[in-house]
Amino acid sequence: MAAEWGYSPTNGPDVWARLFPQAGGARQSPVDICTSIASSDSNLEMKKLTFAYESQSDLRILNTGHGWKVEAPQSGSRLEGGPLGEDIYQLEQFHCHWGETSAEGSEHTVDGRAYAGELHLVHWNTTKYQSFAEAAQHPDGLAVLGVFFDVGNESNDEIEKIVSTLSEIKFKGQFTDIPDVIDPTTFLPSGLGYWTYLGSLTTPPCNECVIWIVYKEPITVTEEQVTYH
Ligand SMILES: Clc1ccc(Cc2nnn[n-]2)cc1
Numbered sequence: 591m592a593a594e595w596g597y598s599p600t601n602g603p604d605v606w607a608r609l610f611p612q613a614g615g616a617r618q619s620p621v622d623i624c625t626s627i628a629s630s631d632s633n634l635e636m637k638k639l640t641f642a643y644e645s646q647s648d649l650r651i652l653n654t655g656h657g658w659k660v661e662a663p664q665s666g667s668r669l670e671g672g673p674l675g676e677d678i679y680q681l682e683q684f685h686c687h688w689g690e691t692s693a694e695g696s697e698h699t700v701d702g703r704a705y706a707g708e709l710h711l712v713h714w715n716t717t718k719y720q721s722f723a724e725a726a727q728h729p730d731g732l733a734v735l736g737v738f739f740d741v742g743n744e745s746n747d748e749i750e751k752i753v754s755t756l757s758e759i760k761f762k763g764q765f766t767d768i769p770d771v772i773d774p775t776t777f778l779p780s781g782l783g784y785w786t787y788l789g790s791l792t793t794p795p796c797n798e799c800v801i802w803i804v805y806k807e808p809i810t811v812t813e814e815q816v817t818y819h
Pocket residue numbers: 654658659685710734790791792793800
């Protein structure tokens with residue numbers, strides 16, 4: 591039976607490389623973002639990062655066993671500029687990472703600080719590759735926008751449209767449709783400053799195929815929205 595990877599001492603990140611060789615690579619994510627050594631790149635400021643998304647309804651949400659994933663292939667979406675060179679990236683899916691408590695849960699940390707959760711909008715390079723699967727085999731194949739969740743008193747209406755369906759998909763492998771219209775643009779913070787680096791998928795098979803773009807400004811959600819059990 592295929593080994594189940596996870597986060598315990600016997601199947602967690604320290605042993606992933608035994609079954610998934612890329613997990614032992616030199617550009618593995620997530621990382622701790624050390625703000626004192628992050629350098630600003632004037633080139634990035636010249637080539638503004640731009641995004642355009644469609645609003646979609648009836649998107650399918652899946653319980654992955656490690657969180658939820660919304661399948662949102664959008665042929666009309668475009669993410670380009672900034673660290674992405676001349677290539678255009680298209681939205682494929684978005685998903686969330688969170689923890690048992692709101693004290694932790696994000697994949698990336700900033701100067702050692704974890705956030706309550708982290709939303710990932712996963713895109714693939716449609717300029718160079720013919721499919722998401724093919725793109726995930728190349729160092730510039732994917733671009734993932736990371737947005738940190740901070741817990742506060744204000745609930746996030748767009749996230750609520752998603753987490754309000756989780757009671758229908760309590761178990762791994764279950765899926766349902768989100769009736770509401772979802773606009774991925776609303777997940778992004780108002781301040782669009784970001785850190786970027788060349789990394790990988792953060793879970794097996796840990797392909798080193800991701801250009802990471804992690805927004806500096808978190809979005810606010812409530813405790814209930816990010817500690818769903
Ligand atoms: Cl659905 C899903 C897909 C990928 C990952 C891992 C990941 N890699 N890069 N960002 N997230 C987690 C859940």
